[in-house]
Amino acid sequence: MKEVRRKEFYLFSPFLRIFHWIMVAMILVLFGTGIIIATPLQSMNLEPAYSTTYIDLVRDIHFVAAFVFCASFVLRIYGFIINRGDRLFPRFWKGYFYAQTVDVIKHYMLVQPNHQSFLRNPLARMSYLMLYGLVAVEICTGFAMYYMTEPESYVARAFAWVNVVCGNEMVTHLVHHYVAWGIILFAIGHLYMVIRSEFMEGESEVSSMFSGSKFLVHYPADAGDVDPDAEKP
Template identity: 30%
Template sequence: MRRTIMSISATSKADCEHENVYAYEAPVRLWHWINAFCILALALTGYFIGSPLPAVPGEANANFLMGYIRFSHFAAGQILAVALILRIYWVFVGNVHARQIFYVPFWSKRFWREWLHEVRFYMFLTQNPLKYAGHNPLSQLVMLLMFTLPLTFMVITGFALYGEGVGRDSWEYTLFGWVFWLSPNSQSVHSFHHLGMWVILIFVMIHIYVAVREDIVSRDSIVSSMISGERLSKHTED
């Protein structure tokens, strides 16, 4: 995997270099923001599906609030699933940065050496961050374990639960009903699906913190890169 790396300590005190790399292509950025809105909608509606409102005002036949909540959840989930399929397609046709969050080079000693350096940097044990055009090794591993795999798990279990509701003759149950062979207890699938939501939400909070931190500490344009696609790095040493 080709990465652009530079240590801040390699620059002189009088120098100030700017490196601009087009890292994230338009489909990757579009997928990022679709995910953001879908996850927000799924988390909110999923919470109310798991903990329904105790009552709604008026006659029961005049209220469809929970129905609208469920419809919004299912719609957001289907959009998320289609976007994930298209994103997997882009892994094969996009640039090198498009495939980073879908695999980790466990066999590479260099990867783990740089991963350890990033851990030390985030623990404030070193002041010399390495510069990457794409994801650094730590973020690459975290995104795989806390986002890519959990997101795939949520799509699979979500369609399995939806297929159980619409019936065994549905295409959803035909494709995803095997989930209930692994876990015959439907409530267990519901529970794991619920826990998966919290894994992704915890990741989102970490992701936002790290993105803002990188902008400030490492002087990398992390936040704006998901709008423009360009990673701007400022190499200085005070």
């Protein structure tokens, strides 16, 4: 038998891991309730006393999940502040970033059998940055619509300008709806890629979101982003 030695790299703080899973759960709740709100279920087969209130219940669940999601997102940002491994964003100002990106793309296109070892590869970094942008749009448009139903809410009032920028509430609703689909499509692709990396490339993508550590055979090219004093052996 061949012995394989792996080096442990502590990457993700408890803030990222805990609130990552809370946000995953809230995204599922938000998407499910959002679909019902956008296209209410046929109520003719429901009891009259229930059919007039079920959509209100769905909206309440949607609102509660939205507030939990936003709170988790804020606390996750705190994790970015205290832990380097939580903020592995694209380094567009570094020339090697683009060469590494091409290297990863070639591997995913099956042009080459593997790519350099990374704690978080360049394509993943860019995709997460895009996700945070989508989340920001979703939060802004969501609170803008909430303002229309709860104009006395101080939190929602801070996002009233979004309806002005979009032109009207209907456009705000459409942006919110399509961005939600974008997040779900990202989640599907993300799930595929992390499972692929976990089992085909042994990059501890799934397990690291529970343990906080990655166990790699090869020394990662971006180790210095987590530990500036790291020296390649």
